[in-house]
Amino acid sequence: xxSLTEENYLKALIYLSSLAPGIxxxxxxxxxxxxxxxxxxxxxxxxxxKRLKEKNLINHEKYKKITLTHSGERNGLKIIRKHRLWExxxxxxxxxxxxxxxxxxxxxEHIKSEKLVEKIDRLLGYPNFDPHGDPIPDKHGKIPQxxxxxxxxxxxxxxCIVLAVSDTSKDFLxxxxxxxxxxxxxxxxxxKIAFDQSIKIKIRxxxxxxxxxxxxxxxxxxxxx
Amino acid sequence: xxSLTEENYLKALIYLSSLAPGIxxxxxxxxxxxxxxxxxxxxxxxxxxKRLKEKNLINHEKYKKITLTHSGERNGLKIIRKHRLWExxxxxxxxxxxxxxxxxxxxxEHIKSEKLVEKIDRLLGYPNFDPHGDPIPDKHGKIPQxxxxxxxxxxxxxxCIVLAVSDTSKDFLxxxxxxxxxxxxxxxxxxKIAFDQSIKIKIRxxxxxxxxxxxxxxxxxxxxx
DNA sequence: TATAATAGTTAGTATTGCCTAACAAAGTAA
DNA sequence: TTACTTTGTTAGGCAATACTAACTATTATA
Numbered sequence: 001x002x003s004l005t006e007e008n009y010l011k012a013l014i015y016l017s018s019l020a021p022g023i024x025x026x027x028x029x030x031x032x033x034x035x036x037x038x039x040x041x042x043x044x045x046x047x048x049x050k051r052l053k054e055k056n057l058i059n060h061e062k063y064k065k066i067t068l069t070h071s072g073e074r075n076g077l078k079i080i081r082k083h084r085l086w087e088x089x090x091x092x093x094x095x096x097x098x099x100x101x102x103x104x105x106x107x108x109e110h111i112k113s114e115k116l117v118e119k120i121d122r123l124l125g126y127p128n129f130d131p132h133g134d135p136i137p138d139k140h141g142k143i144p145q146x147x148x149x150x151x152x153x154x155x156x157x158x159x160c161i162v163l164a165v166s167d168t169s170k171d172f173l174x175x176x177x178x179x180x181x182x183x184x185x186x187x188x189x190x191x192k193i194a195f196d197q198s199i200k201i202k203i204r205x206x207x208x209x210x211x212x213x214x215x216x217x218x219x220x221x222x223x224x225x
Numbered sequence: 226x227x228s229l230t231e232e233n234y235l236k237a238l239i240y241l242s243s244l245a246p247g248i249x250x251x252x253x254x255x256x257x258x259x260x261x262x263x264x265x266x267x268x269x270x271x272x273x274x275k276r277l278k279e280k281n282l283i284n285h286e287k288y289k290k291i292t293l294t295h296s297g298e299r300n301g302l303k304i305i306r307k308h309r310l311w312e313x314x315x316x317x318x319x320x321x322x323x324x325x326x327x328x329x330x331x332x333x334e335h336i337k338s339e340k341l342v343e344k345i346d347r348l349l350g351y352p353n354f355d356p357h358g359d360p361i362p363d364k365h366g367k368i369p370q371x372x373x374x375x376x377x378x379x380x381x382x383x384x385c386i387v388l389a390v391s392d393t394s395k396d397f398l399x400x401x402x403x404x405x406x407x408x409x410x411x412x413x414x415x416x417k418i419a420f421d422q423s424i425k426i427k428i429r430x431x432x433x434x435x436x437x438x439x440x441x442x443x444x445x446x447x448x449x450x
Numbered sequence: 451t452a453t454a455a456t457a458g459t460t461a462g463t464a465t466t467g468c469c470t471a472a473c474a475a476a477g478t479a480a
Numbered sequence: 481t482t483a484c485t486t487t488g489t490t491a492g493g494c495a496a497t498a499c500t501a502a503c504t505a506t507t508a509t510a
Contacts, residue, residue, distance in 0.1 A: 119319040
């Protein structure tokens with residue numbers, strides 16, 4: 001059994017080694033780095049590292065860097081999955097604010113029940129991204145690719161489907177609602193105006209134009225999932 | 226701050242002093258009784274009692290019985306409220322089985338977020354009873370009276386409102402759904418048939434009859450809270 | 451390369467929450 | 481009322497998780 005505290009260490013290790021902003025490929029993590037991220041003393045972390053190694057969740061040799069074992073990675077991703085699913089639940093089902101969801105999800109992520117996670121996942125319609133746009137690992141630990149193609153990058157005469165937004169502000173989301181644009185909406189690009197980089201589109205037989213800023217913040221793909 | 230363990234002690238004290246089956250009025254609780262209920266040793270409980278007294282959650286004099294202070298009672302009821310709301314959520318929103326809900330709610334009840342509790346309460350439509358029929362304390366700690374009057378007890382020519390059911394089987398609930406009877410449904414009793422003790426009723430201008438068994442399991446009142 | 455700065459480790463301490471063993475108080479029954 | 485039983489308390493330990501202080505290894509820099 002992995003304790004709540006241990007779970008947080010694993011989560012932190014995954015974050016620092018591969019999820020933190022600006023990380024391209026996996027990097028090894030040191031004791032102090034982990035300690036400062038968790039706001040703990042190195043000595044405390046050091047002791048925990050022994051326990052995690054004991055449990056086969058990490059690889060660690062004296063004075064060397066820390067890496068996760070396969071089991072450690074799998075278990076850490078489970079917590080991240082739960083965290084992001086709960087955030088999505090709080091945001092979409094309970095109308096929590098964007099800012100409040102993290103703290104509560106931080107608690108909910110430790111609830112132990114496979115069934116609960118799957119039920120929540122289903123209730124939410126198996127989302128690929130949480131309200132922050134972070135990818136939600138599936139039950140096998142597979143992480144969906146972050147969507148990077150924005151509507152601005154779609155060529156004239158092509159169609160695409162809205163997959164996510166990069167701006168999650170209420171203002172933007174409300175504006176999209178007014179336009180009746182949401183996840184899965186199909187957009188056809190009629191024209192791209194060079195002058196102000198605005199874009200002329202067709203949605204469900206209706207035509208209108210979007211500013212460059214709006215187009216930038218709409219993340220799209222060829223098909224849904 | 227009350228720890229998870231302390232919360233469980235408070236919950237146990239409320240249970241043993243007033244909620245356990247067969248308790249008419251509040252009764253004081255002893256160390257061993259509490260220990261055996263929590264499956265702990267008396268010495269362990271004894272130590273915890275000191276901490277709870279320190280925190281002003283219980284009254285306890287050496288070798289005497291334990292009683293909850295106002296604060297202890299309020300805090301304990303909060304946990305019970307959360308537990309029962311989560312059970313209701315799991316059962317009605319996530320389709321968990323009657324048997325599975327307790328264990329998961331046992332974990333969820335310790336999540337600290339006033340807002341979360343209120344949101345869940347609202348999502349559920351402010352229920353008065355959980356799927357087991359146990360009353361859910363409101364946010365001020367007020368416990369709804371268990372409803373004891375069944376439709377069978379309503380006189381000919383009187384009307385009443387459905388407040389709860391005493392049978393929570395899928396079969397029964399599905400049957401009620403077919404009849405379009407649910408919480409808050411107004412029922413007018415047209416006639417009571419002595420022969421088979423069935424009952425003739427009117428709901429929203431429609432007339433039909435219910436068997437004695439069904440009427441027994443419909444708990445009613447004059448008005449909805 | 452010598453030394454200073456940074457990173458990592460060890461030892462000793464505290465708190466929470468649990469245990470066993472030994473003992474003291476209260477309740478019960480001969 | 482004495483003796484037995486049940487109940488409650490104290491003392492001493494242990495594991496998990498955190499701390500400070502002191503020490504050692506590694507890395508970076510003058």
